[in-house]
Amino acid sequence: MDGADVILGIVVATALAFDFTNGFHDTANVVATTISTRALPPRVAVTLAALLNFVGAFLSLAVAATIAKDIVDQQLVTTTIVFAGLVGAIVWNLVTWYFGLPSSSSHALVGGVVGAMLAAHGTSAVHFDGLAGKVLVPAVIAPVLAFAVAGIGIVVCYRVVGRLAPGPVSRGYRLGQVLSGQMLALAHGTNDAQKTMGVITLALIANGNLAPDATVPTWVVVSAATAIALGTWLGGWRIIKTMGSRIIKMDPAQGFAAQGSGAAVILAATHFGYPLSTTHTISGAVMGAGAAKRLSAVRWGVAGNIVVAWVLTLPAAALVGGVVYGVTRLFGGGVAGPIVVAAAGVAFVVWVFVRRLQQGAAITTTAEGTSA
Amino acid sequence: MTALATKIVDLGQLVQVVYVALIAGVVVSLAFSLVIRGSVRAGERGRERPIAAGLHGLMAVLGLLVVVAAIAFGVSTMLSK
Numbered sequence: 274m275d276g277a278d279v280i281l282g283i284v285v286a287t288a289l290a291f292d293f294t295n296g297f298h299d300t301a302n303v304v305a306t307t308i309s310t311r312a313l314p315p316r317v318a319v320t321l322a323a324l325l326n327f328v329g330a331f332l333s334l335a336v337a338a339t340i341a342k343d344i345v346d347q348q349l350v351t352t353t354i355v356f357a358g359l360v361g362a363i364v365w366n367l368v369t370w371y372f373g374l375p376s377s378s379s380h381a382l383v384g385g386v387v388g389a390m391l392a393a394h395g396t397s398a399v400h401f402d403g404l405a406g407k408v409l410v411p412a413v414i415a416p417v418l419a420f421a422v423a424g425i426g427i428v429v430c431y432r433v434v435g436r437l438a439p440g441p442v443s444r445g446y447r448l449g450q451v452l453s454g455q456m457l458a459l460a461h462g463t464n465d466a467q468k469t470m471g472v473i474t475l476a477l478i479a480n481g482n483l484a485p486d487a488t489v490p491t492w493v494v495v496s497a498a499t500a501i502a503l504g505t506w507l508g509g510w511r512i513i514k515t516m517g518s519r520i521i522k523m524d525p526a527q528g529f530a531a532q533g534s535g536a537a538v539i540l541a542a543t544h545f546g547y548p549l550s551t552t553h554t555i556s557g558a559v560m561g562a563g564a565a566k567r568l569s570a571v572r573w574g575v576a577g578n579i580v581v582a583w584v585l586t587l588p589a590a591a592l593v594g595g596v597v598y599g600v601t602r603l604f605g606g607g608v609a610g611p612i613v614v615a616a617a618g619v620a621f622v623v624w625v626f627v628r629r630l631q632q633g634a635a636i637t638t639t640a641e642g643t644s645a
Numbered sequence: 646m647t648a649l650a651t652k653i654v655d656l657g658q659l660v661q662v663v664y665v666a667l668i669a670g671v672v673v674s675l676a677f678s679l680v681i682r683g684s685v686r687a688g689e690r691g692r693e694r695p696i697a698a699g700l701h702g703l704m705a706v707l708g709l710l711v712v713v714a715a716i717a718f719g720v721s722t723m724l725s726k
Contacts, residue, residue, distance in 0.1 A: 426674035445681035
């Protein structure tokens with residue numbers, strides 16, 4: 274095993290760690306409404322979400338192809354660039370998690386890789402048309418679309434069942450939430466696990482293990498699916514233990530409309546290979562379902578935070594990715610840089626977790642009825 | 646300007662995402678609400694008005710079929726990529 278293979282090993286481990294944190298971070302989005310409306314017991318909701326995340330990762334590879342081919346020049350990518358991009362994404366994710374900002378893991382990942390690429394090769398190495406067409410424009414459209422679909426969806430629901438007794442209606446929508454919640458978990462696994470697959474594929478191509486036009490290897494699909502499912506499962510236990518009481522009640526019809534709309538938008542976008550932010554999409558859907566019932570149901574201050582994080586994530590992760598690439602290069606082109614940065618990264622992760630847990634979890638609630 | 650935007654963004658694809666998500670989200674919400682309405686009404690009118698109960702039951706079944714078909718279509722579309 275030479276130095277390049279050691280760096281590749283570090284990159285794969287870092288990518289899977291990113292995938293794990295992605296699942297850990299996003300569990301709340303996937304299961305919160307199901308738990309808050311008591312559609313499913315927390316343990317069952319989390320376990321099903323983890324299983325569906327795993328299954329979802331096998332459904333499509335369109336997003337992985339976008340990450341691997343459409344955003345940066347494959348010929349110029351090195352494993353060190355991919356590593357720096359991943360570290361940039363993880364650092365930004367941790368910083369936003371620390372401050373309770375609902376940031377997008379997807380945009381952080383794309384930003385990190387783009388920033389490292391810019392630091393290494395300049396603007397010519399980035400496909401700005403792919404970045405705009407496949408990432409930026411869908412990033413703007415997805416949450417707005419989810420807001421609109423959920424808003425229309427909940428109005429339709431209320432119109433159809435408006436005069437019925439609330440008891441059976443609530444029981445019916447709880448049953449529907451079992452279905453829509455699982456579709457959301459499936460959609461989440463499909464879109465998010467593929468980002469890690471795309472990055473590992475990019476590193477394998479850069480290291481010469483795969484041809485530029487190669488498809489994603491099966492072991493990459495299985496390991497990415499496993500990492501996101503494990504993250505979802507473990508993240509869920511944390512929610513149940515420490516944050517369950519902070520989930521605010523929302524009615525089952527709203528939960529159903531929000532989850533169904535979020536899943537519809539994510540699945541439609543995934544089909545065309547758009548690596549959109551599941552966090553922002555689900556937040557948009559929850560706000561839409563809340564706002565359609567009553568505008569004051571939405572915590573507009575927190576919605577403002579989402580917009581700020583939304584705008585900042587890509588450039589900030591790019592900046593961190595670029596800086597990390599520069600720091601890595603200070604140690605030369607060998608294996609020393611990635612090892613030192615990885616060790617410092619692990620220390621940083623532990624420090625942030627300990628600090629956050631000492632202070633209590635930050636709340637990132639976006640509307641009545643959603644969780645942090 | 647429009648040509649540049651069209652070059653950068655595949656507008657046709659993006660419009661497809663918008664209408665597919667809109668139709669899927671709203672139709673599933675409508676169909677599932679009809680399942681609930683049909684089931685509840687069928688239960689309420691079961692003995693006194695059997696024909697009305699039967700029609701409501703039929704509405705519930707049709708709604709359920711639409712929901713199941715939408716989910717099956719979504720998953721099969723994903724599998725074909």
